Amino acid sequence: MAKPLVLHLLLLLICGSALLSSGSVIHPISDAHRSAATELFVPAADGSFGSLEETYEALRTFQILGVDRSSAKFEGTCKTVSEKLSSPTTTKDLYHALKITAILGCRTESIEFDGITSRLQTAVKDASSLLELYYSLGGLLTVKEQGKDVILSDADGTFQAIKALSQSDGRWRYDKDSTGSSAFAAGIALEALASVVSLAGSDIDQSKIAVVRKDITKLFDRIKRYDDGTLYFDEKNVDPDQYKGPLATSASITSGVTAFAAVSSEKLNIGGEKILGLAKFFLSIGIPGTAKDFFYQINSLASLENNRISIPLVLSLPATVLSLTAKDQLKVEVTTVFGSHAPSLAVSLLKVLTPDSKEVTSFEKKELEYDPENRIHFLDLSPLKIDVGKYSLIFKVSVNDPEGADLYATGDQIIVTAFLTGFIKVDKAEIAVSDSDAASESVQKLDLSKDSLISLSANHLQKLRLSLQLTTPLGHSFKPHQMVVKLRHESKVEHLFVPETSSRQYKLVLNFLGLVEKFYYLSGRYEIELAVGDAVMENSILRSIGSIELDLPEAPEKAAKPPAQPVDPLSRFGPKEEISHIFRAPEKRPPQELSLGFMGLTILPLLAFLIGLLRIGVNFKGFPTSAVPATFAILFHGGIGAVLLLYVLFWLKLDLFTTLKALGFLGVFLLFVGHRTLSYLASTSAKQKAA
Amino acid sequence: MAKGTNDAQLLIQSLRKAYASTPTSLKIIDLYVVYAVATALIQVAYMAMVGSFPFNSFLSGVLSCVGTAVLAVCLRIQVNKDNKEFKDLPPERAFADFVLCNLVLHLVIMNFLG
Numbered sequence: 175m176a177k178p179l180v181l182h183l184l185l186l187l188i189c190g191s192a193l194l195s196s197g198s199v200i201h202p203i204s205d206a207h208r209s210a211a212t213e214l215f216v217p218a219a220d221g222s223f224g225s226l227e228e229t230y231e232a233l234r235t236f237q238i239l240g241v242d243r244s245s246a247k248f249e250g251t252c253k254t255v256s257e258k259l260s261s262p263t264t265t266k267d268l269y270h271a272l273k274i275t276a277i278l279g280c281r282t283e284s285i286e287f288d289g290i291t292s293r294l295q296t297a298v299k300d301a302s303s304l305l306e307l308y309y310s311l312g313g314l315l316t317v318k319e320q321g322k323d324v325i326l327s328d329a330d331g332t333f334q335a336i337k338a339l340s341q342s343d344g345r346w347r348y349d350k351d352s353t354g355s356s357a358f359a360a361g362i363a364l365e366a367l368a369s370v371v372s373l374a375g376s377d378i379d380q381s382k383i384a385v386v387r388k389d390i391t392k393l394f395d396r397i398k399r400y401d402d403g404t405l406y407f408d409e410k411n412v413d414p415d416q417y418k419g420p421l422a423t424s425a426s427i428t429s430g431v432t433a434f435a436a437v438s439s440e441k442l443n444i445g446g447e448k449i450l451g452l453a454k455f456f457l458s459i460g461i462p463g464t465a466k467d468f469f470y471q472i473n474s475l476a477s478l479e480n481n482r483i484s485i486p487l488v489l490s491l492p493a494t495v496l497s498l499t500a501k502d503q504l505k506v507e508v509t510t511v512f513g514s515h516a517p518s519l520a521v522s523l524l525k526v527l528t529p530d531s532k533e534v535t536s537f538e539k540k541e542l543e544y545d546p547e548n549r550i551h552f553l554d555l556s557p558l559k560i561d562v563g564k565y566s567l568i569f570k571v572s573v574n575d576p577e578g579a580d581l582y583a584t585g586d587q588i589i590v591t592a593f594l595t596g597f598i599k600v601d602k603a604e605i606a607v608s609d610s611d612a613a614s615e616s617v618q619k620l621d622l623s624k625d626s627l628i629s630l631s632a633n634h635l636q637k638l639r640l641s642l643q644l645t646t647p648l649g650h651s652f653k654p655h656q657m658v659v660k661l662r663h664e665s666k667v668e669h670l671f672v673p674e675t676s677s678r679q680y681k682l683v684l685n686f687l688g689l690v691e692k693f694y695y696l697s698g699r700y701e702i703e704l705a706v707g708d709a710v711m712e713n714s715i716l717r718s719i720g721s722i723e724l725d726l727p728e729a730p731e732k733a734a735k736p737p738a739q740p741v742d743p744l745s746r747f748g749p750k751e752e753i754s755h756i757f758r759a760p761e762k763r764p765p766q767e768l769s770l771g772f773m774g775l776t777i778l779p780l781l782a783f784l785i786g787l788l789r790i791g792v793n794f795k796g797f798p799t800s801a802v803p804a805t806f807a808i809l810f811h812g813g814i815g816a817v818l819l820l821y822v823l824f825w826l827k828l829d830l831f832t833t834l835k836a837l838g839f840l841g842v843f844l845l846f847v848g849h850r851t852l853s854y855l856a857s858t859s860a861k862q863k864a865a
Numbered sequence: 866m867a868k869g870t871n872d873a874q875l876l877i878q879s880l881r882k883a884y885a886s887t888p889t890s891l892k893i894i895d896l897y898v899v900y901a902v903a904t905a906l907i908q909v910a911y912m913a914m915v916g917s918f919p920f921n922s923f924l925s926g927v928l929s930c931v932g933t934a935v936l937a938v939c940l941r942i943q944v945n946k947d948n949k950e951f952k953d954l955p956p957e958r959a960f961a962d963f964v965l966c967n968l969v970l971h972l973v974i975m976n977f978l979g
Contacts, residue, residue: 764915772911776904783900790892817968821975852957
């Protein structure tokens with residue numbers, strides 16, 4: 175008996191400081207993630223997902239999740255990527271292109287790796303910023319993993335160059351000239367340092383690696399914490415365009431730290447609960463909405479799944495609502511973050527707490543049994559005699575193998591919220607009408623399991639009493655979230671009442687004398703409806719129990735009117751009656767014959783004018799006889815005639831602008847011609863006067 | 866009474882004699898003015914009968930007659946040799962003014978006619 179206890183204590187010590195992690199619902203990565211990934215990362219027709227970086231992120235996510243990457247579309251990707259590798263591009267593009275080649279397993283015969291290697295080695299030598307070093311070193315490492323021989327010429331110098339950019343608080347700068355440092359850059363730097371160590375082999379001085387381990391410890395001092403034990407990194411005092419957000423920062427640091435832990439011979443001094451906290455942070459996101467967030471989440475969890483510090487194990491409940499009636503078992507799964515199976519474990523339920531944090535004393539610590547077929551730990555609830563309600567269950571997970579214990583991080587106490595539902599019995603349901611002096615009562619028993627309806631009648635001097643008892647499956651009195659009695663009049667006016675509770679009973683007493691005004695003096699048939707509901711009640715009640723004929727006195731003049739009931743929406747928003755428009759009656763016009771008659775009458779003065787002209791003795795003697803002036807004279811008269819014709823056309827169909835345009839031309843012509851004609855006439859009359 | 870009519874008759878006869886001596890060109894202009902005013906009167910009579918519904922048309926018609934009559938009167942003043950004021954103005958120039966102003970007037974009238 176003592177030995178398991180000692181073992182238990184030892185495990186406690188090894189697993190680190192006690193941490194109470196409470197009930198946020200986290201689940202390991204499952205098929206839901208895989209289908210979300212295929213929906214989120216949609217390749218274009220040529221197999222790319224946008225830029226090279228985005229393509230790499232998509233393919234890496236598919237690789238980790240095990241989504242099929244062998245589709246024909248990606249052959250085109252292989253081709254475009256190998257073209258990129260042979261053309262001169264930036265180090266960043268080279269890095270992503272090499273990674274894509276590795277993920278897709280593209281054919282590498284056509285790729286000239288020597289040229290690429292020398293390009294990357296030059297980039298390492300000439301690099302001036304952290305990102306350049308990161309991409310070039312990462313590229314070289316990918317080439318080495320393809321099986322090619324890669325030598326890093328000045329490993330020590332490169333290591334020093336990266337280390338030189340570190341700050342004393344564990345963060346890193348992006349290059350020598352920038353003043354701001356960030357934790358995101360720290361993650362990148364650690365990954366770059368890990369690449370240097372893998373490329374250089376045993377050339378790196380171990381003391382340098384020890385210094386970086388200290389930097390990592392300082393970096394982890396900046397970690398932030400939620401109440402439930404979730405841990406994450408965030409940036410402070412960073413430029414707004416440099417700010418990456420908690421997910422990106424935590425992802426970068428996770429990748430960097432796990433990469434460095436893999437190459438460091440000594441174990442890093444980070445506790446398992448920090449790794450577990452980071453794992454919980456990434457899992458608590460659920461299914462991310464953007465491609466970038468998805469990549470960060472999945473990539474970080476992949477680094478955590480197989481890291482050398484300690485592998486996080488998560489406890490999750492497939493069902494948090496357990497039914498006592500159906501005799502559900504409490505089922506618990508403990509897996510890695512990707513849902514792969516954990517080593518042999520012991521899961522025990524330590525305590526059961528009610529919502530106000532009181533312990534259910536009848537419960538003693540129990541260890542859950544293990545079902546190896548479904549890999550689930552389970553516990554039968556019925557022998558435990560726990561009543562319905564909402565509970566916080568406190569679990570403890572411990573690894574059975576003491577040597578493997580420090581490889582895994584399980585956290586100390588894990589709190590999960592669960593609901594135990596059950597069938598609530600309704601006892602002693604009664605409804606009665608009594609006189610005000612409580613002398614006589616006509617009691618009717620209600621049987622809510624049957625569909626029967628009761629009918630009562632009362633006047634305003636009487637009282638109505640409704641009472642019932644609710645009992646849980648274990649026999650305790652039950653207090654539901656909601657219990658309401660509704661009285662509805664024929665005219666749809668409703669009144670709600672809440673019964674009072676006392677010791678074990680719920681009772682509602684309606685004294686109609688006091689309620690007459692509230693009921694708007696409406697007499698008639700009232701339907702009684704009962705509603706009883708609770709989250710843990712499997713048989714919630716919402717039904718009509720009968721009706722009561724109420725006889726209330728007449729309403730006095732100043733009484734309040736019952737409120738207007740909602741109008742049938744179809745009548746309010748349905749089609750309306752048609753409107754007939756009244757148009758302005760047209761003006762009365764004179765009869766056409768009269769108008770035409772007067773038109774003829776208007777021509778008469780013209781005729782009279784012409785006759786008068788003849789009478790006076792008009793002649794054309796002044797008309798010029800010689801050729802040129804005669805033409806001008808004719809043109810002059812013709813021009814005036816043309817203008818008048820233009821006016822007639824204007825009235826008939828032209829608009830003002832065309833008329834003015836034409837008038838402009840005619841006017842100029844007329845002026846010229848008229849001037850010639852009239853000056854000729856003037857000169858002839860002057861000659862005549864002189865002569 | 867007889868003296869009154871006699872006087873009127875004498876007056877008309879003397880006016881006639883005086884008028885006969887006016888030059889022909891002026892007589893033509895006078896006749897034109899009488900023609901224009903007569904047309905205007907006929908239009909007013911029509912409007913009085915049927916009401917002024919398209920009022921713009923009525924105005925347009927009447928004002929064209931009145932306008933052209935006014936312009937003709939101006940021409941007569943300028944052309945009359947007995948008028949000392951306009952001694953130096955050649956009559957062709959006055960005629961040119963008359964034609965131009967009439968064309969502008971009729972453009973406006975046609976626009977307003979509707």
